[in-house]
Amino acid sequence: MTTYIYKIKRLSDGLYSSGGQYPFFNKNGKAWTNIGFLKNYLNLFKNYGRMVYKDCVLIKIEISEGKSQSMTDFIEESWPNKTEHSI
Numbered sequence: 001m002t003t004y005i006y007k008i009k010r011l012s013d014g015l016y017s018s019g020g021q022y023p024f025f026n027k028n029g030k031a032w033t034n035i036g037f038l039k040n041y042l043n044l045f046k047n048y049g050r051m052v053y054k055d056c057v058l059i060k061i062e063i064s065e066g067k068s069q070s071m072t073d074f075i076e077e078s079w080p081n082k083t084e085h086s087i
Contacts, residue, residue, distance in 0.1 A: 003063040005031040006038045
């Protein structure tokens with residue numbers, strides 16, 4: 001199964017929407033994890049007659065599962081000087 005996240009990117013400067021009622025744009029922006037959530041969000045603007053995304057495109061990012069690693073190994077690699085760890 002393929003998983004996607006969605007972002008709104010402004011073409012004029014390459015920044016991403018923060019989402020919200022009064023969106024601003026920054027280098028990270030908001031990522032919607034479901035196309036339905038994004039559509040619901042955009043319907044808010046449609047219902048109030050506001051078009052804040054005229055100069056924007058929808059970015060669809062495919063997420064693929066990479067190599068897995070046990071949490072114990074990850075913690076030991078991240079903090080090698082510790083002798084005991086608890087998660």
